[in-house]
Amino acid sequence: MNSFNVNFPDPFITTETINPYSEGILNDLSFAIKDNIDIKNQTTGYGSPGWVETHDKPVVNAICLEQLLCEGGIFKGKTKSDELAYSLVGVNSFYGTPINPKAPDRIPGGSSSGSASAVASGLVDFAIGTDTGGSVRVPASNCGVWGCRPSHGAISVAGVLPLAPSFDTVGILSQNGQILEKVMHVLLAEGYSKSSAVPSVCFVDDVFQISDEAIVQATRTIKKKITCNFKNQTLKLSEITALSVNFNELFLQLGFLLSTEIWNTFGSWVKTKKPKLSSGVEFSLSNYAESASRNDIQKILSTKKLFQNNLNKFLYAGNVLCFPTTVDLAPRLEEITPDFLAGEYVPRAMCVNAISCLSCAPQITVPIAEANGVPVGLSFIAGYGQDMMLIDFCNKIFNQCVGDL
């Protein structure tokens, strides 16, 4: 591990070494976990002083932490999270914003901000985050590291604080694809992919269409290499799913479903305990979560299920989706204002995040380039349950199309 100490905003909220229970697949690899995952006898802070004040310490580690310790992983500490994991930007007004070491004037992204920062800084080999609406993929892409949102339900969330259970996943951020493959092997408790069938790459036209020109430029070389080396096609989401979906609708659907479930998670706590919250989270809870019209739930769930079934049918036919993980470069730190957060950045990010959120399918973001010195990630999505095939395929893509760039 390339560990160093410089004077930058700390990605850790606490540090403490826990040695593994036994040797295993993760021997000699160090890791950190996000501050919404239980460690025995430490308060799980959820990036929120109000949460800390109103919750007891867990008496036992989260299942995912136990799995890593069973296989030789060396625990190094707990990383900062956005407040209640309810943001994509990585700015926490109580605990500070972890540095984006690859682009120090830019936000790290969130809510697994500290996990992305710790990995990108070389402080740990990999880190565990959570991804409900993009909270692993966005910071991984912003900080130029690998990131995986697994199939929903594939990794135990026991001992992980809930946000919106239908979308909550335990995700992984790592230095490289080999480490990511090992960690997925452990956490998914599943064998390495032995399939020799190589899927066809489907570039999702809609995402490229709305991407910032700098991102389109940055992905051009690898896209060309993929085109030369792999079966491929370019389709719109409406062609892929045989549904008249547009991105704005995907954003609205995901936003609505997240909002309703988030209010199930936090409503009673907010109203009864009146915890200390930042004005930003207070605004989101009251204007999105509490306000979502719950009479619309059934209609939107039906739309989601259709999207999920049709997209997975396409993926099971031997396809993997490919598109830029984020359609905008990581914004500059000074851009993050209430006005900015009420603007187009979050909806543009969420409509892309929605593809795997709504389909329960696994997504991996691979750091493939830089644009103006800012990392750019390219994402791949396989069918629900095909996580190990997906990481194997991403490693193939990286070795053949990026390694020699």
Add this chain to the structure above:
Amino acid sequence: MNSFNVNFPDPFITTETINPYSEGILNDLSFAIKDNIDIKNQTTGYGSPGWVETHDKPVVNAICLEQLLCEGGIFKGKTKSDELAYSLVGVNSFYGTPINPKAPDRIPGGSSSGSASAVASGLVDFAIGTDTGGSVRVPASNCGVWGCRPSHGAISVAGVLPLAPSFDTVGILSQNGQILEKVMHVLLAEGYSKSSAVPSVCFVDDVFQISDEAIVQATRTIKKKITCNFKNQTLKLSEITALSVNFNELFLQLGFLLSTEIWNTFGSWVKTKKPKLSSGVEFSLSNYAESASRNDIQKILSTKKLFQNNLNKFLYAGNVLCFPTTVDLAPRLEEITPDFLAGEYVPRAMCVNAISCLSCAPQITVPIAEANGVPVGLSFIAGYGQDMMLIDFCNKIFNQCVGDL
């Protein structure tokens, strides 16, 4: 609805009519929900006075309740649960044991005891329960009603109290297969099955082998009818999964994984709040949940994933498993003693429940017969995600093989 009032132990913990938000698929159907599912402004009791004392009222309904109200369902009340949903028998020392109306001297089964009792008594058309380790299937079978444990993750658990998240599901108990199909259509937010392909029935030999003779006898006629009307075969689980599984191992695996996650859910609460608990639940928490050796998690999760993948592969090849839902008739009320609960009844039930728990696959129990006046349920399991096909198939089976018995 066939509603009546007689003097028996009440399956309800509270009654209150909530009218639907709008008309829909469930028009004129009444339902109840289990006391671990949130209703706005009512304490969610979890069958536990200690829980009630230490938790605030939810400010919003669970997602599944909203879905039913969106589609015309008429809410009638909240049904009794076993304490913390941590039992299969249906006996609650604080709130009493709901009657098994089909066999009043027998236990209703649990933990969705009140839901099963309310449906079997004709007080509601259907009821919502939860099934983590068998808590819908066992009481449905004992009380002679239909019961469905859906694919894990297929129905939102937002607003439902967690027990062991990797296994928690929202399940359904209903008067008949038509109602069950409608409710699944709503809660899964998925279309009715249009597939014309009829799966092959695979009788699971291991379950029939260990079943009580009265149950084997009771299933003989329908088994013969299925054999005449449908493609079928009889296989052992080891042949189905190509793994050397035996039932005792399945029970131990499921028991272990449930125990570890249950301690993640309740550990901090038990140790910090020292809530009022029955001696039975206190014993289980301390001797199973707290004591499970967490260094073994990874090994057992790997075994589970292999079982899950291999079983689903078999099911996706066009097979549906079939076996008695419980291998013992519902025990008599007076049999339920600490000694009985420490004996063979629970392990025998759990090893059969484990098939769908460990594979995440949907299971439906169909009331098909009686033995000595006690209901007997026959279960069917389809592949993960094939819930709507499964209920369609169960209705076909019932119409062709049971309806005219």
